[in-house]
Amino acid sequence: MENGPSGAGHDVGTGRPGTRRPGGRTARTRAAVRDAVLAGLAEHGYPGLTVEYVAEHSGVHKTTLYRRWGGVDGLLVDTLGLAGEDSWTPPDTGTLEGDLRALAMEVVRSFADPGTAAPSSAVIAAAFQSEQAAQALRAYYAERFARCEVIVDRAVDRGELSGPRSAVDGGALVRAAAAPLFLRLFITREGLDGTAAEQAVAVTLAAAHAGAFTTSG
Numbered sequence: 001m002e003n004g005p006s007g008a009g010h011d012v013g014t015g016r017p018g019t020r021r022p023g024g025r026t027a028r029t030r031a032a033v034r035d036a037v038l039a040g041l042a043e044h045g046y047p048g049l050t051v052e053y054v055a056e057h058s059g060v061h062k063t064t065l066y067r068r069w070g071g072v073d074g075l076l077v078d079t080l081g082l083a084g085e086d087s088w089t090p091p092d093t094g095t096l097e098g099d100l101r102a103l104a105m106e107v108v109r110s111f112a113d114p115g116t117a118a119p120s121s122a123v124i125a126a127a128f129q130s131e132q133a134a135q136a137l138r139a140y141y142a143e144r145f146a147r148c149e150v151i152v153d154r155a156v157d158r159g160e161l162s163g164p165r166s167a168v169d170g171g172a173l174v175r176a177a178a179a180p181l182f183l184r185l186f187i188t189r190e191g192l193d194g195t196a197a198e199q200a201v202a203v204t205l206a207a208a209h210a211g212a213f214t215t216s217g
Helices: 024-048 051-058 062-069 072-083 096-112 114-126 131-157 170-186 194-209
Strands: none
Touching (some): 024 051, 072 131, 096 114
16 A cells, blocks of 8 residues: 555544544644654654644644543544545556566555654554554554555456455455565564565465365355
8 A cells, every 4th residue: 555654533522532534724733743643753753652742733723632632541532633634546457467576565655754754663563552543543554454455456346366255355365465564574574676576466366266265154
């Protein structure tokens, strides 16, 4: 997926996770706060992120931040929710192999760019230290992978995978292609390149054609 987590599913009027997507000044405020949160995470990590830092770098008074977001964890949750409100859609190349390869290369490019890699990596690291951030991160990626299931639906419709749509676990298939990339990024710290992406896609395709993602549904 092209973008790592960078930005809110949070009702700033109540300080609770919500579904409202406000516009105008509120949207600009949320964006400024998100940018400050990401900058603070990249600069200091989760342990060094403070409401005072976010206030100074966003131009939003800390009293407002406490009232609307409740504290650092609330700010992190909103940052991840806002990231999930973008208009990103998965690639449509005409083949399952092409779509998976395009997805994998988006991950490679995204984390090769310091401008996106540092904030995204910092948010993911924060999820290991904050349960609220971890829950928000899980929700972010669950929604991201759900968007990608259309890739598998199209492959079934084209006859590239056997069985009806309901018999193929699209979410598991797409996760299988992405998992080795995130392992290299965040566990073994090996970094990424095109070869790693190609290998992940090849293994996932072989598993798919062997029926590894076929369910009993």
